[in-house]
Amino acid sequence: MxxxxxxxxxxxxxxxxxxxxxxxxxxxxxxxxxxxxxxxxxxxxxxxxxxxxxxxxxxxxxxxxxxxxxxxxxxxxxxxxxxxxxxxxxxxRRDDIRDCLVTREPGLTLNSLLPGATIATASVRRTAALRTYRPDLNVVPLRGPVDSRLHVLDAPASGIDALVVATCSMERLGLAHRIAERISPEVICPPLGAAxxxxxxxxxxxxxxxxxxxxxDPNTAVEAEAERAVLRQTGGFCNAPLAGYCTTEQAKNGAASYTVRAQAFTGDGQTAIDVRLTGSDAAAVAFATSNELMRLRTTGE
Structure with a gap:
């Protein structure tokens, strides 16, 4: 065969x-x-x-x-x-779920970019997070393969100071050395199904x-199916205003617990709902997390 x-x-x-x-x-x-x-x-x-x-x-x-x-x-x-x-x-087996910052000038971080610096992304999720964390930055749309976006960043006349892309993308392209900062999921929450x-x-x-x-990889499969369950229940897709992930914690006795996070937000980053729940059954936790997220979106609490 x-x-x-x-x-x-x-x-x-x-x-x-x-x-x-x-x-x-x-x-x-x-x-x-x-x-x-x-x-x-x-x-x-x-x-x-x-x-x-x-x-x-x-x-x-x-x-x-x-x-x-x-x-x-x-x-x-x-x-x-x-x-x-x-x-x-x-x-x-899952890779690094974090987004990363790639800068024109080396040595910069998301915190050290100057006010008014131009940062490019086509992602609704990243745009909302950036506008919340650094509202003084100029976020502009840029779409295409990661290597093409890097060419735009490096072009002298592009006017772009930085990109936010997936860490795993840079690693898979053999370009980890260009990563200026791996961004905490608490700053930019990854997409469901990341990496x-x-x-x-x-x-x-x-x-x-x-x-x-x-x-x-069975462990990745559990996390993947939990995250896909959240997407299905909340009506999400790859560029929806939705983010989240499932993580696994292994106890010394071999028992596993799962934390499912789901975040929904408006495109301007001004309104966000963040839910995290933990339990021993990943599917059940995903279901409960999705229900709570939808309840909060409906009630506006």
Whole structure:
């Protein structure tokens, strides 16, 4: 059996897929099919970020039609609800969930940027957090692959002083040395599903699911499913005004407890609701956290 793996053709996607391909290739024949026309990646006619699944439609269509056997996704960009006939079948071990600051001038931090400095991001979540933490900064939109945004930052006439991007993106691109500061989740809360690579297969394709099982990290799977549950219950997607994460605490006796955080906010950053609950069942905690978040949004408490 030759395993046909589909992934976006961006530099970021190919670099984060390469380690998994190496592992799979050692176990059997594997080929990669890059997809160049994902709606969220196109230079022309690029899909809006204000909708779900803009990075996955083309790859999912190929998976459903049998053109590929496995689709590789950044979980935060994957559809909130499973597409009928498809399922998330494996998760790589999670990377650093934090956002980071990348600056034109070395040695700066979010606190030491001068008032009026221009910081670029296309994320509603990051924009709201920045306007809350540093309302004196000039936050401007900038969208595109991380390497393209770095080129804009470095261009002499760009007028941009800093970017906020995902720490895991810089690490996967081999550019960790350019990180000026890893930003605390208390300052900028990560998106639900952050730093998780997910592998999607057709429902019932047990042969493929078994073949990719060597990639699967059960602990990450628990956190991933808890975070996807929050997204489903609250109506969120990758660029919605919603953030959060699940963390695992392992006791000495082996028992695990899970803390699920969910944050909702307005785009201007002036109104935010932050809920955190802890318990021994990640799914139950995610459900309770989502209910409390929605209750607070409704009541305005």
């Amino acid at each position: 030759t395993l046909r793996v589909g992934a976006r053709a961006s530099k970021m996607s190919l670099m984060q897929t390469a380690p998994a391909l190496s592992v799979l290739s050692a176990a059997g024949p594997t080929i990669l099919r890059p997809f160049t026309e994902a709606g969220g990646d196109r230079e022309k006619g690029r899909a809006a970020l204000e909708s779900d699944g803009v990075f996955s439609e083309e790859i999912e269509a190929a998976l459903l039609s049998g053109g590929i056997d496995v689709a590789v996704h950044c979980l935060k960009d994957a559809p909130t609800f499973d597409t009928p006939g498809l399922a998330m079948s494996a998760y790589l 998780i690579i997910a592998f999607q297969t057709r429902e019932g394709d047990m042969a493929t699911r078994e073949a990719i099982g060597i990639l699967h």
